[in-house]
Amino acid sequence: MxxxxxxxxxxxxxxxxxxxxxxxxxxVYGNPSSLHSAGQAAAEALADARERIAKCxxxxxxxxxxxxxxxxxxxxxxxxxxxxxxxxxxxxxISTAFEHHAVLHTLEKMKNEGFEITLLDxxxxxxxxxxxxxxxxxxxxxxxTVMYANNEIGTIQPIKEIGEICRAKGVIFHTDAVQAAxxxxxxxxxxxxxxxxLSAHKFHxxxxxxxxxxxxxxxxxxxxxxxAQERGKRAGTENxxxxxxxxxxLEEACNLIDENTAKITALRNKLILGLSEIPHSVLNGxxxxxxxxxxxxxxxxxxxxxxxxxxxxxxxxxxxGSACTSGSLDPSHVLLAIGRVHDIAHGSxxxxxxxxxxxxxxxxxxxxxxxVVGYLRSISxxxxxxxxxxxEFIIK
Amino acid sequence: xxxxSEKVMEHFRNPRNVxxxxxxxxxxxxxxxxxxxxMKIYLKIExxxxxxxxxxxFGCGSAIASSSMxxxxxxxxxxxxxxxxxxxxxxxxxxxxPAHKIHCSVLAEEAIKKALQDYxxxxxxxxxxxxxxxxxxxxxxxxIKV
Numbered sequence: 001m002x003x004x005x006x007x008x009x010x011x012x013x014x015x016x017x018x019x020x021x022x023x024x025x026x027x028v029y030g031n032p033s034s035l036h037s038a039g040q041a042a043a044e045a046l047a048d049a050r051e052r053i054a055k056c057x058x059x060x061x062x063x064x065x066x067x068x069x070x071x072x073x074x075x076x077x078x079x080x081x082x083x084x085x086x087x088x089x090x091x092x093x094i095s096t097a098f099e100h101h102a103v104l105h106t107l108e109k110m111k112n113e114g115f116e117i118t119l120l121d122x123x124x125x126x127x128x129x130x131x132x133x134x135x136x137x138x139x140x141x142x143x144x145t146v147m148y149a150n151n152e153i154g155t156i157q158p159i160k161e162i163g164e165i166c167r168a169k170g171v172i173f174h175t176d177a178v179q180a181a182x183x184x185x186x187x188x189x190x191x192x193x194x195x196x197x198l199s200a201h202k203f204h205x206x207x208x209x210x211x212x213x214x215x216x217x218x219x220x221x222x223x224x225x226x227x228a229q230e231r232g233k234r235a236g237t238e239n240x241x242x243x244x245x246x247x248x249x250l251e252e253a254c255n256l257i258d259e260n261t262a263k264i265t266a267l268r269n270k271l272i273l274g275l276s277e278i279p280h281s282v283l284n285g286x287x288x289x290x291x292x293x294x295x296x297x298x299x300x301x302x303x304x305x306x307x308x309x310x311x312x313x314x315x316x317x318x319x320x321g322s323a324c325t326s327g328s329l330d331p332s333h334v335l336l337a338i339g340r341v342h343d344i345a346h347g348s349x350x351x352x353x354x355x356x357x358x359x360x361x362x363x364x365x366x367x368x369x370x371x372v373v374g375y376l377r378s379i380s381x382x383x384x385x386x387x388x389x390x391x392e393f394i395i396k
Numbered sequence: 397x398x399x400x401s402e403k404v405m406e407h408f409r410n411p412r413n414v415x416x417x418x419x420x421x422x423x424x425x426x427x428x429x430x431x432x433x434x435m436k437i438y439l440k441i442e443x444x445x446x447x448x449x450x451x452x453x454f455g456c457g458s459a460i461a462s463s464s465m466x467x468x469x470x471x472x473x474x475x476x477x478x479x480x481x482x483x484x485x486x487x488x489x490x491x492x493x494p495a496h497k498i499h500c501s502v503l504a505e506e507a508i509k510k511a512l513q514d515y516x517x518x519x520x521x522x523x524x525x526x527x528x529x530x531x532x533x534x535x536x537x538x539x540i541k542v
Binding site: 384 | 405408409411414415416425429430431432433434435436452453454455456457459460497
């Protein structure tokens with residue numbers, strides 16, 4: 001038995017996506033750049049996929065550039081906006097402290113190239129307020145990049161309002177929507193989004209493919225040279241099977257979005273309620289402004305990696321923001337950003353659901369987590385000190 | 397999971413000598429919650445022999461497995477042998493640890509040394525201080541680079 005609760009890491013591909021890919025491996029296998037009919041058939045499929053993806057986001061096909069995934073899209077968006085800014089002498093970028101590393105590390109690179117970076121603080125509930133963005137924008141701000149929904153704690157940011165502020169001030173607004181696409185309604189027009197990154201494998205599509213939406217009129221900087229693909233903005237023969245899989249997966253996800261949201265949200269709430277019964281535990285991130293499938297808890301007195309290993313023994317695939325699971329010495333920057341201290345952040349657990357999960361799985365998971373947390377606490381010297389009153393509980 | 401050897405997983409799943417010894421002859425606690433691991437070792441010593449040992453650990457899989465293995469390696473042994481236990485011996489007995497987890501075995505070695513030091517102090521036994529780690533609380537996990 002396996003209960004997969006790590007859908008924020010990656011998802012199982014849908015049958016729809018797999019079936020959409022197959023013909024482009026052995027039947028329509030031409031290179032879209034070739035002039036012959038085999039190539040042109042592939043070119044037509046590519047144009048069709050672009051059109052369908054654009055429709056899901058509320059933009060035009062020309063505004064979609066295919067990339068190798070969310071990280072490349074984030075890199076390209078930031079580097080492009082920075083280059084536009086630098087030409088006008090604008091070298092200030094605003095972002096948040098809890099972005100994905102694809103954004104944070106790229107911003108670090110820009111900092112080394114002379115850009116000034118403002119990382120907005122995140123409130124304890126995992127939200128950034130539009131007023132914070134408004135207050136941080138300066139004459140020389142060239143880009144605001146705020147994630148749509150956080151990958152660890154699932155909190156959904158006020159994207160439309162932030163976009164409105166940026167639009168009014170003439171600042172490019174990028175959002176990393178890797179966790180949101182296919183799970184939340186997106187309309188780049190209505191939400192004042194200038195650039196948006198997405199990744200197919202987060203919504204039951206294939207890995208290694210993503211897209212960057214860029215509003216018409218904003219020139220992209222090329223990261224990979226060597227060909228005229230993607231209007232010269234991204235060289236390399238297009239991964240047609242993956243692109244077809246992504247288009248099919250996104251379409252399906254968007255068509256079923258309300259139905260899936262209702263189902264997953266109910267499971268999520270049941271899981272949150274069940275895990276809240278564990279004493280000295282706390283839900284990370286706002287209870288309602290969060291992705292339908294995201295559950296993230298800290299349990300005092302235990303460490304996340306041992307929790308994951310024992311849950312895996314029980315057939316449950318989960319994730320943690322503990323330092324031990326990352327190979328680094330620091331726990332999750334997201335949990336630290338919302339004010340969790342190191343001691344607590346080490347004991348975090350992320351469970352991310354999909355529409356394939358069942359009530360029975362959730363019930364079993366609640367039971368398993370309770371047992372494992374209880375066991376790990378029973379062998380933890382910190383827990384003994386907390387219970388004996390030698391140390392004060394951080395989570396009341 | 398391929399991260400750890402079978403031996404590590406076996407000791408992690410079924411740790412030996414978990415618990416507390418009331419009125420222990422020596423207690424050693426090392427690590428720091430901030431770093432994500434704390435080990436506490438309890439020793440019962442009779443006639444210079446470690447007749448019983450227990451541990452409590454807050455930490456990752458390799459920290460729990462290292463505690464379990466280290467306590468197994470010193471149980472029933474003379475104090476001098478326990479004092480000579482190295483982290484390397486713990487790693488070898490576990491069929492290896494990933495590079496970034498070596499500090500877990502260091503913690504196990506230090507926790508035992510600290511418990512022995514406590515035993516010497518409590519009983520007024522003279523000992524060579526240079527044989528013991530000097531740091532009072534944490535230090536290693538934040539300093540050791542692998």
